[in-house]
Structures are given as structure tokens and as C-alpha cells.
Amino acid sequence: MASELQSARKTETVFRTENLNIYYGDFLAVRDISIEIPKNKITAFIGPSGCGKSTVLRCFNRLNDLIKSFHLDGKLFYHDQDLYAPEIDPVEVRRQIGMVFQKPNPFPKSIYDNVAFGPRLLGYKGDMDELVERSLKQAALWDDIKDKLKAMGTDLSGGQQQRLCIARAIAVQPDVILMDEPCSALDPISTLKVEDLLQELKEKYTILIVTHNMQQASRASDRTAFFNVEANAKGQRTGYIVEYDRTEVIFQSPKEQATQAYVSGRFG
Amino acid sequence: MATSPSQTAMPTERSQSSRVLDKAFVWLTGAFAIGVGFVLLAIAFRVGTDALPAIQKFGLSFLTTSRWSVNDEVFGALTQIYGTLVTSFIALLIAVPIGIGVALFLSEDYLPPRIKQPVVFLIELLAAIPSVVYGLWGIFVLIPLLKPFGIWLNTNFGWIPLFSTAPSGPGIYVAGIILSIMILPIIAAISRDSLVAVPAEIRQAAYGLGATRWETIFQVILPAAFSGIVGGIMLALGRAMGETMAVTMVIGNSNSISPSILSQGSTVSSLLANQFAEAGGLQVSSLMYAALILFGLTLVVNVLAEIIVRRFSLKL
Ligand SMILES: Nc1ncnc2c1ncn2[C@@H]1O[C@H](COP(=O)(O)OP(=O)(O)OP(=O)(O)O)[C@@H](O)[C@H]1O
Ligand SMILES: [Mg+2]
Numbered sequence: 001m002a003s004e005l006q007s008a009r010k011t012e013t014v015f016r017t018e019n020l021n022i023y024y025g026d027f028l029a030v031r032d033i034s035i036e037i038p039k040n041k042i043t044a045f046i047g048p049s050g051c052g053k054s055t056v057l058r059c060f061n062r063l064n065d066l067i068k069s070f071h072l073d074g075k076l077f078y079h080d081q082d083l084y085a086p087e088i089d090p091v092e093v094r095r096q097i098g099m100v101f102q103k104p105n106p107f108p109k110s111i112y113d114n115v116a117f118g119p120r121l122l123g124y125k126g127d128m129d130e131l132v133e134r135s136l137k138q139a140a141l142w143d144d145i146k147d148k149l150k151a152m153g154t155d156l157s158g159g160q161q162q163r164l165c166i167a168r169a170i171a172v173q174p175d176v177i178l179m180d181e182p183c184s185a186l187d188p189i190s191t192l193k194v195e196d197l198l199q200e201l202k203e204k205y206t207i208l209i210v211t212h213n214m215q216q217a218s219r220a221s222d223r224t225a226f227f228n229v230e231a232n233a234k235g236q237r238t239g240y241i242v243e244y245d246r247t248e249v250i251f252q253s254p255k256e257q258a259t260q261a262y263v264s265g266r267f268g
Numbered sequence: 269m270a271t272s273p274s275q276t277a278m279p280t281e282r283s284q285s286s287r288v289l290d291k292a293f294v295w296l297t298g299a300f301a302i303g304v305g306f307v308l309l310a311i312a313f314r315v316g317t318d319a320l321p322a323i324q325k326f327g328l329s330f331l332t333t334s335r336w337s338v339n340d341e342v343f344g345a346l347t348q349i350y351g352t353l354v355t356s357f358i359a360l361l362i363a364v365p366i367g368i369g370v371a372l373f374l375s376e377d378y379l380p381p382r383i384k385q386p387v388v389f390l391i392e393l394l395a396a397i398p399s400v401v402y403g404l405w406g407i408f409v410l411i412p413l414l415k416p417f418g419i420w421l422n423t424n425f426g427w428i429p430l431f432s433t434a435p436s437g438p439g440i441y442v443a444g445i446i447l448s449i450m451i452l453p454i455i456a457a458i459s460r461d462s463l464v465a466v467p468a469e470i471r472q473a474a475y476g477l478g479a480t481r482w483e484t485i486f487q488v489i490l491p492a493a494f495s496g497i498v499g500g501i502m503l504a505l506g507r508a509m510g511e512t513m514a515v516t517m518v519i520g521n522s523n524s525i526s527p528s529i530l531s532q533g534s535t536v537s538s539l540l541a542n543q544f545a546e547a548g549g550l551q552v553s554s555l556m557y558a559a560l561i562l563f564g565l566t567l568v569v570n571v572l573a574e575i576i577v578r579r580f581s582l583k584l
Contacts, residue, residue: 107473172477
């Protein structure tokens with residue numbers, strides 16, 4: 001399975017979905033998602049709260065499998081591999097597709113052990129010190145903490161913790177990094193640091209980022225998907241993608257009225 | 269408070285009676301807190317002064333000799349200290365893995381909540397059974413049940429000192445097993461609480477890195493809950509060392525010291541329970557000395573627990 005996923009890393013389109021409908025029990029949370037996510041680009045998901053951005057994001061690394069009521073129909077391809085094919089092991093998927101969460105969530109372990117956690121799981125045989133250092137440097141955290149690798153990851157500041165979580169995610173050298181509002185708990189300076197970081201990371205990784213920050217989406221991303229939510233006859237609020245295009249297009253000349261209203265802050 | 273002029277102003281003045289009540293409450297709770305501390309000190313002081321003659325007579329040899337002769341007025345509590353430590357150790361050996369296992373099982377989502385809640389309740393109910401009932405159950409159920417097993421151990425593994433005596437019914441191992449059942453709910457309940465308290469975000473982080481459920485449990489969840497679990501174990505150990513009734517009923521109350529867990533023995537608390545009623549003179553003083561030692565042992569365990577919990581507590 002690992003080999004199927006690994007050898008799948010070839011195409012220029014990293015994810016392709018076809019009419020994805022995502023449910024929690026009977027509740028249709030998101031409908032009709034058909035998008036393509038290009039390689040080595042930053043793709044942003046924007047939209048009002050509750051429209052299903054996190055729900056969609058978490059399908060890409062099968063983290064939703066942990067929720068018992070979750071199920072989906074439609075197709076989700078990772079390169080050419082059907083990600084929800086029965087022979088695919090979600091654990092393998094998550095080793096290729098890393099995730100950074102909204103709230104910084106370092107383990108209550110040392111900084112070093114946080115970063116080394118993933119590689120150890122994978123049985124990494126190389127020079128662990130070197131890998132930890134490289135990951136922390138990539139996450140722009142090395143200079144802050146190089147003298148205290150033994151300190152608890154949970155004792156860092158919020159912004160540092162989030163960069164630690166990024167370092168932890170890239171230490172396993174994933175193909176894709178999913179980020180769910182990674183800057184929402186950070187101050188403006190840390191936010192800018194993380195954004196700079198994204199630009200460096202996209203050289204090597206494909207990045208999907210959910211954000212409520214319009215400037216962040218327009219500054220940092222290459223492509224943007226605008227989600228909205230609509231109540232159906234039964235009163236269920238189902239999310240869907242209104243428009244998905246290059247970021248300039250979404251922010252400067254969107255085709256849809258709703259997108260225009262949302263990105264200019266006149267939403268309601 | 270910002271109030272618009274049209275509204276009546278919020279009364280900001282507190283009434284006299286409410287202030288007095290507040291003060292009185294602070295004083296009352298303070299008095300209770302100090303009272304509890306005072307009672308503890310008073311007990312310790314009384315036990316200490318009563319034990320003084322025995323302490324002066326036997327000194328530290330009380331801890332290293334096992335002769336307990338009322339006629340010769342020679343007392344040593346080695347057998348009982350040994351019995352207390354061994355029965356508690358057996359109890360931990362059994363109850364810690366099972367208790368943590370139960371806690372893990374009940375903190376993960378293996379069972380639907382509808383079944384989980386009653387199971388949690390049942391386990392906590394184990395802690396509510398009076399210890400004399402455990403003792404009766406030990407005598408009438410556990411001892412007959414364990415005897416063939418004890419005999420089997422002795423005939424097949426008798427060459428190991430641990431099993432070198434033929435079991436006669438009651439014994440150290442029975443006491444250890446009873447104790448393990450009695451402390452199991454403490455370990456399970458406290459461990460479960462600390463496992464459940466581990467933030468869900470940390471679990472997600474581990475899964476997000478491609479950890480399996482087992483890797484997540486053993487490498488992230490258990491270490492994060494470590495201090496709470498150790499605290500629970502220490503609390504259970506304190507309970508096991510002090511438990512009297514059930515142990516007295518199944519341990520055999522013999523004063524001989526033997527490396528075999530199949531032999532009969534006694535613990536400090538069973539000694540106290542057995543002898544206080546008819547004791548006099550130096551014997552009372554010696555019993556007080558033994559009580560003081562038990563007091564010291566549980567104190568050490570509790571202080572250790574406190575240190576471990578502080579040292580390793582989750583910083584989030
Ligand atoms: N575990 C779950 N079980 C049931 N319903 C859920 C679950 N998680 C999310 N939902 C529902 O799915 C819908 C989409 O939620 P989701 O968290 O994906 O929105 P979001 O776009 O990420 O919102 P936000 O911007 O506030 O994070 C919401 O109606 C939410 O109530
Ligand atoms: Mg979200």
C-alpha cells in the first residue's frame with residue numbers, strides 16, 4: 001500500500017475530487033465538491049463559518065475516519081490513486097499527507113521528541129539530530145530554540161508552538177501539508193512568519209490552507225476556493241464551493257456575486 | 269456597569285448582612301480546615317507519646333526483629349512490616365496492569381456510551397463494598413477457589429522460595445489478591461479520569477502524523493496521563509497498606525516470616541486489629557510503635573505521590 005501511494009506521487013495534480021458529498025450521519029455537510037489541487041502550489045479555502053472547509057480538508061488525509069458518523073460518496077483521487085479505495089490504509093495516507101491544526105497542539109514532550117515523533121514512527125534510520133535540526137530550520141524555529149531542544153514543547157509561546165507543529169509535520173517529509181486555520185491563534189508577527197514560511201515550503205510541498213483571513217488568502221495563496229453554505233428544505237445547512245480559481249481572479253474579478261461580496265467584506 | 273439613563277440604576281451597595289455572612293463563612297471554613305489539621309496532629313502526637321516507651325526500649329531493632337512475645341515483653345514488628353509490604357506489592361502487581369487496562373478500554377471509544385456508562389458505574393461500585401464483605405467473600409469463596417492453584421504452584425514450582433510452602437487456606441497471597449480487587453476501582457477510576465483529560469487535539473496530532481491507535485495510546489496518551497495515573501496508584505497503595513478488616517480475615521495472622529507467599533502471615537494493621545483489645549503495658553506501647561510505622565509508610569507514599577504528580581504533571 002505504501003508503494004501504491006508513494007508511486008502515486010507523480011502527477012502534477014495532487015488531489016482531484018469528483019462530486020464529493022460528505023455526511024455526518026444523515027446530515028449532508030458538504031455537497032458536490034469537484035476540484036483539482038495542483039502540485040507545489042498553495043491552495044486556500046475561504047468561506048463563512050460552518051460551510052465545511054475543515055470537513056473537506058480532513059477528507060484529504062482521512063482524518064475524518066476517526067468520526068464514527070462520517071461517510072462520503074463521490075471520488076477523491078490522490079494523484080491517480082483512489083484515496084477511499086478499500087485497500088488503502090488511512091494510517092499510510094496520513095504519513096504522506098501531514099496536517100497542522102487550528103490550535104497549536106504540541107505533545108507534552110521535549111521539542112526534540114516532538115519533531116522526532118513522526119520519523120520514529122516510520123522507523124527512520126538516518127541521522128535523527130540532523131533531521132530534527134533541518135525540520136526546525138525549515139519551520140523557522142531553529143534560531144529561537146536551538147539551545148533548548150530538551151525543553152517542553154508545550155512551554156513555548158503560541159506562535160513558536162505552531163511553528164513546532166509545522167516542523168513536526170514536515171519532519172516526516174510528507175507530500176502534502178494540510179493546514180486548518182494555522183494562524184488563528186497567532187499574533188500578526190507570528191502570522192507573517194508562518195506566511196513567509198509557506199512560501200518556502202511550497203518549493204517542496206503542496207499546501208492546502210483554510211483561513212478566515214482574507215489578506216492571508218490573497219497574499220499567500222496561488223489558488224482559492226470560496227465555500228458557502230445554504231439551507232435546504234429540511235433546514236440542513238449544506239456547504240458547497242461557489243467558485244474556485246486563481247487567487248487573483250477570486251479577489252479581483254470573481255464571476256459570482258457572492259464571492260465578490262465575501263472577499264470585499266460585504267457578506268450577509 | 270453602563271446603564272442608560274432611562275433604566276433604574278443597578279444597586280451597587282451590598283447590604284450589611286451579606287457582608288457579615290461572607291465574613292462568617294470565611295471564618296467557619298477556616299476553622300474547619302484548621303480543625304482537621306489539628307485532629308491529625310493530635311492523633312500523631314498521641315500515638316507518638318504512647319509509643320515512646322517501646323521506642324526507648326527497642327529502638328530500631330523493633331523494625332528488624334520478628335519476635336512478638338507478650339510474656340517476655342519482647343516485641344519486634346518485622347513480620348508485620350514485611351507482610352504489609354508484600355501484600356501491597358502483590359496487590360499492585362495485579363491491580364496496576366488490570367486497572368490501567370480497564371481505564372484505557374473505558375476511555376477509548378470501544379464501547380458505545382450506552383454500555384460504557386453502566387460499566388464505569390459498576391467498577392466504581394466495587395469501591396463501595398464494605399471491607400468486611402470482601403473479607404467474608406475471601407473466606408468463603410476466594411480461599412477455596414485459590415487453594416488448588418496454590419497447591420499446584422507449590423508442587424510444580426516449590427523449588428522457587430516464593431512458592432516453597434504448602435498452602436493451608438489463608439495466606440499472604442490471598443490477602444494480596446483481595447487487596448488487588450479492593451484497589452482496582454481506585455486505579456481504574458483515577459487513571460480513566462486522567463486519560464479522558466488528555467486533550468483531544470493531542471490525539472488528533474498523533475493520528476495526523478500517521479500513528480496507529482496503539483502507537484497513539486502508548487506513545488502519546490499514556491505518557492500525557494502519566495502523573496495522574498501514578499497519583500492514582502499511590503493512593504491505591506496507601507489504601508492497600510492501611511486496609512485492615514479484609515486482610516485480617518484472610519491472611520492467617522501468623523507471626524512467622526517466610527519468603528513464601530503461600531504461607532500465612534500478618535500485616536501491621538491486622539496485628540493492631542487482633543491485639544489491641546487485650547493488650548496492656550509495653551504491648552500497647554509496641555502496638556502504638558507499629559501504628560506509627562504504618563503512619564510513616566503511608567506518609568512516605570503520599571509525599572512520593574505528590575512529588576511525582578508535581579514533577580510530571582501536564583503543562584498545557
Ligand atoms: N464531528 C462532527 N459531527 C457532526 N457534524 C459535524 C462534525 N464536524 C462538523 N460538523 C458539521 O459540519 C458542518 C461543517 O463544519 P466544519 O467544521 O467543516 O466547518 P468550517 O467551514 O470548518 O467552519 P469554521 O470556519 O467555523 O471552522 C457544520 O454544520 C458542523 O456542525
Ligand atoms: Mg474549521
